[in-house]
Amino acid sequence: MECGKVNEISRCGIPINLGVFAVLRENLSIPKLVRPANRRGTVPKIIVEIMPKQDLLDPQGKAVSNALHRAGNKNISNVRIGKRIELHFENEITDADLENAKALAQSFLSNDVIEDVVNVFKEV
Amino acid sequence: MKIGVITYPGTLDDRDAQRAIRLAGGTPVPLWHADSNLKKVDAVVLPGGFSYGDYLRCGAIAAQAPATQEVVKLAAQGLPVLGICNGFQVLVEAHLLPGGLIRNEKQHFICRDQKLRVENNQTAWTNLFEKDQEITIPLKNGEGGYIASKETLKMLEAENRVVFRYLDLNPNGSMNDIAGLTNERGNVLGLMPHPEHAVEPGFGPDTDIAMRSGTDGLKFFESVLKALVSA
Numbered sequence: 001m002e003c004g005k006v007n008e009i010s011r012c013g014i015p016i017n018l019g020v021f022a023v024l025r026e027n028l029s030i031p032k033l034v035r036p037a038n039r040r041g042t043v044p045k046i047i048v049e050i051m052p053k054q055d056l057l058d059p060q061g062k063a064v065s066n067a068l069h070r071a072g073n074k075n076i077s078n079v080r081i082g083k084r085i086e087l088h089f090e091n092e093i094t095d096a097d098l099e100n101a102k103a104l105a106q107s108f109l110s111n112d113v114i115e116d117v118v119n120v121f122k123e124v
Numbered sequence: 125m126k127i128g129v130i131t132y133p134g135t136l137d138d139r140d141a142q143r144a145i146r147l148a149g150g151t152p153v154p155l156w157h158a159d160s161n162l163k164k165v166d167a168v169v170l171p172g173g174f175s176y177g178d179y180l181r182c183g184a185i186a187a188q189a190p191a192t193q194e195v196v197k198l199a200a201q202g203l204p205v206l207g208i209c210n211g212f213q214v215l216v217e218a219h220l221l222p223g224g225l226i227r228n229e230k231q232h233f234i235c236r237d238q239k240l241r242v243e244n245n246q247t248a249w250t251n252l253f254e255k256d257q258e259i260t261i262p263l264k265n266g267e268g269g270y271i272a273s274k275e276t277l278k279m280l281e282a283e284n285r286v287v288f289r290y291l292d293l294n295p296n297g298s299m300n301d302i303a304g305l306t307n308e309r310g311n312v313l314g315l316m317p318h319p320e321h322a323v324e325p326g327f328g329p330d331t332d333i334a335m336r337s338g339t340d341g342l343k344f345f346e347s348v349l350k351a352l353v354s355a
Contacts, residue, residue: 057226
């Protein structure tokens, strides 16, 4: 065998039917990524919002603020960056769940020496 | 004397800490974060690294680990505990020490041989130092800026609980130049610099005598052995 790509490949010791590639390509193009239902949308959620304390330096915010200034956004005077934490629930959220989330927000999800819990709320 | 060293996912310096304990004359006992059995150790070291990739906040997730919770319980009964760097952050997040640690003032990760002054030589981990002794051990951190409320700082200073202060320069913007502090009882010590990296001639910081000959860190581990023997 002298000619063609089949020969090229099989010389490496891997006999390959080029038809496989066509099948592969077709398979790759078919599946559409389905967004899992528990990521966004209908799942019951509690949102916890946390910000670095006002009087502390927020290095991320400062770097972004500087970049925005360099890009000409002179009227943005400062940027501060905090966290949004989503707690997803299997079932409908109860008042007890919300109370528990508020307690967790204060104890584990934030550190009151360096951060403030700004908001804990049910997303509808 | 058995000294436990807890390994969390992402811990880096557990082996170095174990080696330091061995060089000081103790028996290192590896402990696993998920195991609340501390194997009847006489003291515990929380080593440096990046437990849980510093997710949420440095040390926050490690502070919830079964082994850490057991340490919290036993520390109240007087178990000597040393938190180095990330271990210091874990101690703060576990509320064994007050205050918090934030990103370095200049936002750079810093790695240098750091001069410190021993402010308190009455703790389980510093009793072999002289008061006001100047020592040099490596420092390497990105989030080592110590902060606390004005009231907390005042209390720490009044109770002589600042154990180490940065000398010559403050590398990370820590309030009052605080490099390490202890609890009320003096059995729990947390500090950002790494004593376990200055325990063996040839591998420590430079000194006036010879390159890499600094072994100031060894005294931490010898101190706790002495404290345990006399306890």
